[in-house]
Amino acid sequence: MKQIAVICFFVFLSCGTVSDSPEFVSGAERSFLMEAAGDSLLVSGEGDAASLMFTSAALLLQPGSARRAELAAKASDASVSGSVTAARLLLETPGGITPFRALRTGGSRIAPDIMSGLIAGRFVLPDYVALMAAESLVVTDPACALEFLQMIRSEFPGKAEKDRLLTTYRAALGSGDIDLQQQCWNTAFDSDDDMLKSKFYHFRGMARGVYGFNDFVDSFNLWPAGDIHAAAYQLLRDTLLADSSLANMVADPFYSGGLWNEVYDLAVNSAFPPAHIVYLGGRTRDRLGRHDLAVEILNGYLDRWPGGSDAPNACIYLARDLAALGLVDQAMQKLDYYENTWPDHSRISNLPWYRGSLLAENGFWERSIPFFAETVSRYPANTTVDDAQFYGCLALMKTGRTAEAIEAFGNFNSRWTQSVYRPSSRYWYGVLKMQSGDESGRGVLERLITDKPFSLPAAFARQYLGVPEWRPFYTDEPLEIWMARNGKPSSVPPQSAVDGLILLQAGCRKWALDLFRLAEEEVGSVYGLADFYLENDVWERGPSAAWQIWSLEGDNRPLDLWRLRYPAAWTDDVTDATAQFNMDPKLLWSIMKQESAFQPECFSSAGARGLIQMIPSTSEYVAIEHGWQDSYTPDILYDPATSILYGTACISGYGEDFNWDIPGTLAGYNGGPHNAVRWGWGTVSTEEFFSRITYNETKKYVEIVSHNYDIYKEIWPEFN
Incomplete structure (x- = not known):
């Protein structure tokens, strides 16, 4: 297809030499044919070739015409490697987003044109244009980057000002301006922004090379989940492998930052x-479900360092990994060894729970009962006591002791009013009563539905009683009218919101968000801009605006309000990725809402990153599985399109493994597929599987995302 397009290109050019022929094809007609060829190339994945065709088509048209500008935009969007010509065509009509698009397309090569435009005053938001130009030049031409930075006249709100400071520092490093470096450093370290300080340490370390080791360590410690550490690790890897004392310095920040494969690399190489x-x-392999490797490494640790500071915990996790492999007797022996060797260890009061749970997870419910009872009686203040008491109830049920189980569930419900297990306990209490012929169980289930209407046990109770499932109710009233009718009229968007919208459309979302927050301060509320956010797909702020007015009229809410709180965010990226992996986009949005609340720069204490909160080690395996490893680093996971693609690839894999059972898929993604199996998925009912989830976070996650999914299925039928 590409060769055909190139041939056509030369044919079209040759037509230009016969302009006096009556059969002459006009420039507009040739432009149309070239655009069609570009469209074909784009469909076949030839982005740069398509961009060339669109650019050539634009050049055949009159400068300043709308069609020429439209084709320049198509050339810019199609370009993969960048195009200076397309960027210059864009700058012929310097509208609001034009200079930003030109910089994305032309990169540093378009800098002279941008400088001319800034000097001539041709651009709106010139300070942001100058900052973006400086960022594009900071590596290749730091002196020119400083020229752009000097053109900025006003202080930015929020992240743009921090980006300005960091770019100035990097340009000063590149140009050798020591005084400016120190000035930027002092400003950064007068702040309380650990992420900014981490970046400063990182770039100073990169400038120093292998001599910047201490800078890198400080950078790792300040922001373990940073999007800057991959290059540092590659630079330092040989040094870390050779020097154990240096490796020890990065161990904990790497582990907490989710760089588990890097930790494993250092451990085994x-x-x-x-x-x-x-x-x-060993812990990284345990958390990833590679129990065989975890057993090997943790056994090796205990053999070499039986008195090591991590030895008690290594023994506990070794027992759990052995149990996960079905080696229950060996696991129990390891726990006996732990008890005899470290009787005063801080986790010794968890021991009965460890014993009981690994027996129950392997089907030895009868043997587990005394250990659960021991936890309750001997360690009543232990953090595992509600786990143990609930699992004791399940053990009675599983071993056919129905009357005892009913009594035990009733006692649990009375004692543990705030436990995450209580809705499941209420469900089983009601079901077992009804199965025993006691109709009071119906009332138990009906009260559960009333008290916890959005919980999964309530959904199970509805199904058991034959009650219709919960569905969101909404009206067709426009949001703006509904707000005004309820005394909360929409505000006129101030100039800061209009400027933010330009940045949003230009792809500078993080800078735009700070202008939207400024606009919220100016109008006196977040909800005042709710209609503006709905209309312009401001997914990061819309849910907050919706939440503020959610209860204005009870359950009488317009569809617009539901969609504002539960948006179809990053629509094109999500629909493309989910189509590629045969996944329901509404499930991905349901997950995205819980994982990040649609904040692309979100990160967790465990090192999960981005919209879908992918752990770097898991992402690396996804990249290898799909042949993306050449372009993968952990640093790309904050990019929305990347997070969506990797998250979809990962979750769809779990979906296939769990037959697209929603609780199983969600538990597998949040808690690990190996743990979902450990909790009984595939061997017990969905009701029992959910009950047996022992991670509080995973139990809440499965419940909330399942509820989100119920909502998305109703309010976004166009994606069914």
């Missing part, structure tokens, strides 16, 4: 790995 890194290497 160092000639003399430090004990703590070996322990953490």
Whole structure:
């Protein structure tokens, strides 16, 4: 297809030499044919070739014409490697987003044109244009980057000002301006922004190379989930493998930052790995469900360092990994060893729970009962006591002791009014009563539905009683009219919101969001801009605006309000990725809402990153599985399109493994597929599986995302 297009290109050019022929094809007609060829190339994945065709088509048209500008925009959007010509065509009509698009397309090569436009005053938001130009030049031409930075006249709100400071520092590093470096450094470290400080340490470390090791360590510690660490690790890897003391310095921030494969790399490839890194290497395999590797590493740790500071915990996790492999007797022996060796260890009061749970997870419910009872009686203040008491109820039910189970569930419900297990306990209490012929169980289930209407146990109770499932109710009233009718009229968007919209459309979302927050301060509320956010797909702020007015009229809410709170965010990226992996886009939005609340720069204490909160080690396996490893680094996971693509690839894999059972898929994604199996997925009912989830976070996650999904299925029928 590409060759055909190139041939056509030369044919069209040759037509230009016969302008006096009556059969002459006009420039507009040739432009149309070239655009059609470009469209074909774009469909076949030839972005740069398509961009060339669109650019050539634009050049055949009159400068300043709307069609020429439209084709320049198509050339810019199609370009993969960048195009200076397309960028210059864009700048012929310097509208609001034009200079930003030109910089994305032309990069540093378009800088002279941008500088001319700034000097001539041709651009709106010139300070933001100058900042973006400086960022594009900071590596290749730091002196020119400083020229752009000097053109900025006003202080930015929020992140743009921090980006300005960091770009100035990087340009000063590149140009050798020591005084400016120190000035920027002092400003950054007078703030309380650890992320900004982490970046400063990182770029100073990169400038120093292998001599910047301490800078890198400080950078890792300040922001373990940073989007800057991959290059540092590659630079330092050989040094870390050779020097165990240095490796020890990065072990904990790497582990907490989700760089588990890097920790594992150091644990298994160092000639003399430090004990703590070996322990953490075993933990990474445990958390990823590679129980065989975890057993090997943790056994090795205990053999080499039986008195090590991590030895008690290594023994506990080794027992759990052995149990996960079905080696129950060996696991129990390890727990006996733990009890005898470290009787005063901080986790010794958890021991009966460990014993009971690994027996129950392997089907030895009868043997588990005394250990659950021991936890309740001997360690009543332990954090595992509600787990143990609830699992004791399940054990009675599983072993056919129905009357005892009913009594035990009733006692649990009375004692643990705030436990995450209580809705499931109420469900089983009601079901077992009804199965025993006691109709009071119906009332138990009906009260559960009333008290916890959005919980999964309430959904199970509806199904058991034959009650219709919960559905969101909405009206067709426009949001703006509904708000005004309820005394909360929409505000006129101030100039800061209009400027933010330009940045949003230009792809500068993080800068736009700070202008939207400024606009919210100016109008006196978030909800005042609700209609503006709905109309312009401001997914990051819309849900907050919706939440503020959610209860204005009870359950009488317009569809617009539901859609504002539960948006179809990053629509094109989501629909493309989910179509590629045969996944329901509404499920991905349901997950995205819970994972990040539609905040692309979100990160967790465990190192999960981006819209879908992918852990770097999991993402690396996704990249390898799909042949993306050449372009993968953990640093790309904050990019929305990347997070969506990797998240969809990962979740769809779990979906296939769990037959697209929603609770199983969600538990597998949040808690690990190996843990979902450990909790009984595939061998017990969905009701029992959900009941047996022992991670509080995962239990809440499965419940909330399932509820989100119920809503998305109703309010976005166009994606069914």
